[in-house]
Amino acid sequence: MVQLVDSDIRTREVLGWKGVHVLHFMGSSCSQKLRIFLNLKKIPWQSHPIDLPSNENMQPWFLGINPRGLVPVLVHDGVVHIESNDIIEYLEDRFPTPRLVPAGHENEVAALLKHEDDLHLDLRTLSFRFVFAPPGPPKPAAALESYIANGAGTVQGVKDRQKQVQIEFWQRAAREGFTDARARASALKFRAEFEALDQTLAKQPYLMGADLSVLDIAWLIYEHRLLLAGYPFARLHPHVHAWAERLRAMPEFAKEVAQLRHSAAQPGGIGRMQTGKTLEMIAGF
Ligand SMILES: N[C@@H](CCC(=O)N[C@@H](CS)C(=O)NCC(=O)O)C(=O)O
Secondary structure, three states: OOEOOHHHOOOHHHHHOOOEEEEEOOOOHHHHHHHHHHHHHOOOOEEEEOOOOOOHHHOHHHHOOOOOOOOOEEEEOOEEEEOHHHHHHHHHHHOOOOOOOOOOOHHHHHHHHHHHHOOHHHHHHHHHHHHHOOOOOOOOHHHHHHHHHOOOOEEOOEEOHHHHHHHHHHHHHHHHOOOHHHHHHHHHHHHHHHHHHHHHHHHOOEOOEOOOOHHHHHHHHHHHHHHHOOOOHHHHOHHHHHHHHHHHHOHHHHHHHHHHHHHHOOOOOOOOOOOOOOHHHHHOO
16 A cells, blocks of 8 residues: 655645545546546545646646656545555455455455556557657656656655656657657567456456456556557457457446547547557557
8 A cells, every 4th residue: 555654745735635535637547547446436536637748747736745746646534645556455445345356355456456557657658659649758858857856755755766767767758759669569568468368358257257356447448548559459359359348338437438539539549650650560460
């Protein structure tokens, strides 16, 4: 559980927030995952949108809440929680019905979610290369300077190494963009993952067996973003494709993925970038 301590938090007003508050962005994959979870649990929550395209997450107010500068963030009765999977595990404990982590499988699910989170920067690489495709550096120098200079720089009272990982990611992206080689390496990692998931889904309706779980939410979000990037799920992983279409039709999922789907359907959107090379071409799929 990543629950922040007092010295991590500089935006003190959040300490007085009562109830469930979520700082999030409509098009962020981790925020979508959390919102679907909240929808399925029917947990009432107050929304605080953070605009990632204008780098609101790199400004002092937000860094004063999450020193890592990432969404989503949960503030529950004045206590700040970061990291989407930790937030989900925390809420599962507090709001156990309906169960989305099968009883007795808590540790296994936590390990599988950690594995999913370890691929987040690969998802970001493919998102920026094929879905968002900004014409220049994804984060302007002024935003990065603000990111570096602000916030406590600690998580749970300890200097946060994750912040440095984020800085290096954006600095490298500004230097070299999202190259073919990096996009290909990231796509191949996902291919291995989805091949395994396809075999699982050939045998059972959901990733953990007969019932929907947080793993279905987490992987559906990845599948959805990669679909927008032009990943050929129907051809390569037919069971994943059928499972994803089923989930996307559920209202709790549909309302969180509809908007992005629409915007990526604009001409030149799906699977393309400035060079005109598709994910399939670059990855050799
Ligand atoms: N491991 C983190 C990853 C969070 C993350 O990277 N969030 C992205 C959005 S999906 C973000 O805030 N990006 C900041 C940016 O684009 O500037 C979690 O699961 O919460």
